[in-house]
Amino acid sequence: MLQQIYPSVQHPYSFELNKDFNFSSAHYIPFEEAGKCHNVHGHTYFINLTIAGNELDEMGFLVNFSELKSLIHGRYDHRLLNDFQEFQDNSPSTEQVAQTIYNIVQESLDKRLNKPKCVQVFVRETPTSYVVYRPANHGVDHA
Structure with missing residues (x-):
């Protein structure tokens, strides 16, 4: 795995974890x-998830690292991204991939009793190109 420093995101939480993983997928941009990029082509996407929160679960985890990887790797590895429902109305650009990964991860985190938040998704598509997605509220509840 490529070791690197990722852009940091400010947040008010006590704990922050980062999970790196990759998956290989093909896609095309339908324009x-x-x-x-209009032609079908593939990438090995390198992903970094930044999860933050104030409470740990009964095992002492914010969230189990393996759960985070399985949410995304198990879904997209060695697949054509354009075939997925979530990309039927959105081109599977790196930006859309990053936002979609955020949505999948946060939906899973919302089911946890300790309510961690995904505050950043980093997606590297090539050695020279990456996207960072952060929710507009940076994962902070304003309720």
Whole structure:
């Protein structure tokens, strides 16, 4: 796994964990203006999830690292992203992939009693290109 420093995100939580993993998928951007990306092609996506919270679960975890990887890797590895329902109305651009990963992860976290928050998703598509997605409220509840 590529070791690197990721952009940091400010948050008010006591605990922060980061999980790195990768998956290999193909996609195409369904617009001719996308140039070569209009053709089916593949990437090994490198992902970093930043999860934060104030409470640990009964095992002393904010969330189990393996749960985070299985949510995404098990779904997208060695698949054509365009085939997934979540990309039927949205081009599977790196930006959309990052936001979709956020949505999947946060939906899972919302079911946990300790209510951790996904505060950042980093998606590296190529050695020279990456996207960072942060929810508009940076994962902070304002209720």
